[in-house]
Amino acid sequence: DAKTTQPNSMESNEEEPVHLPCNHSTISGTDYIHWYRQLPSQGPEYVIHGLTSNVNNRMASLAIAEDRKSSTLILHRATLRDAAVYYCILRDNTGTASKLTFGTGTRLQVTL
Amino acid sequence: DTAVSQTPKYLVTQMGNDKSIKCEQNLGHDTMYWYKQDSKKFLKIMFSYNNKELIINETVPNRFSPKSPDKAHLNLHINSLELGDSAVYFCASTSGQGVSGELFFGEGSRLTVL
Numbered sequence A: 001d002a003k004t005t006q007p008n009s010m011e012s013n014e015e016e017p018v019h020l021p022c023n024h025s026t027i028s029g030t031d032y033i034h035w036y037r038q039l040p041s042q043g044p045e046y047v048i049h050g051l052t053s054n055v056n057n058r059m060a061s062l063a064i065a066e067d068r069k070s071s072t073l074i075l076h077r078a079t080l081r082d083a084a085v086y087y088c089i090l091r092d093n094t095g096t097a098s099k100l101t102f103g104t105g106t107r108l109q110v111t112l
Numbered sequence B: 001d002t003a004v005s006q007t008p009k010y011l012v013t014q015m016g017n018d019k020s021i022k023c024e025q026n027l028g029h030d031t032m033y034w035y036k037q038d039s040k041k042f043l044k045i046m047f048s049y050n051n052k053e054l055i056i057n058e059t060v061p062n063r064f065s066p067k068s069p070d071k072a073h074l075n076l077h078i079n080s081l082e083l084g085d086s087a088v089y090f091c092a093s094t095s096g097q098g099v100s101g102e103l104f105f106g107e108g109s110r111l112t113v114l
Helices: none
Strands: A009-013 A018-023 A031-038 A045-050 A061-064 A070-075 A084-092 A106-111 B004-007 B010-013 B019-025 B031-037 B043-050 B053-057 B064-070 B073-078 B087-094 B109-113
Touching: A009 A018, A018 A084, A018 A106, A031 A061, A045 A061, A045 A070, A070 A084, B004 B087, B010 B019, B019 B031, B019 B087, B019 B109, B031 B073, B043 B064, B043 B073, B073 B087
Parallel strands: A009 A106, B010 B109
Antiparallel strands: A018 A070, A031 A045, A031 A084, A061 A070, A084 A106, B004 B019, B019 B073, B031 B043, B031 B087, B043 B053, B064 B073, B087 B109
């Protein structure tokens, strides 16, 4: 899996939107962009994924740059329960056995 | 109902012992994984099984032996435990060799080797 770069940490106020950036300049045409998060003392949890178009689900939105070299995970209204480490991962979906290679992620702190 | 369950949740043991961690998923998935998260919080894949067959082995020491009796279970047996084996071990599952589906993770098993 190709490499991603994320800020080590970010802070947000509760009830405000949060934009978590991810750079992936070496992305290939078959790589999907996946986001997972890990809450304290829990296993990673799937958030969202996309290929080229922006994606929305009940948890978040994913905005993908036109050249696909970067993406942004958007939490529309952060809550204290969103405090976690967020991982941006590129995953090759060409039909072979696939694995998620986690980087260091972004630790999101949410304050009142 | 817990989708991916691991037992035990905590395990404290002495160096040199042999221990096992069990994982079961009730999602009907055919692919399961073991990940290791060390003290620096890096998550690294160890193994993956698809329909009871090993498909990913990330050069893990052969003291670690995964076993998949059926596609709903993937157990991890560790021989001759070392201090460096202390970590949180996560089991995960997905469908279709993980090509398109999301991974579902268990809550982790914290292993402490004294």
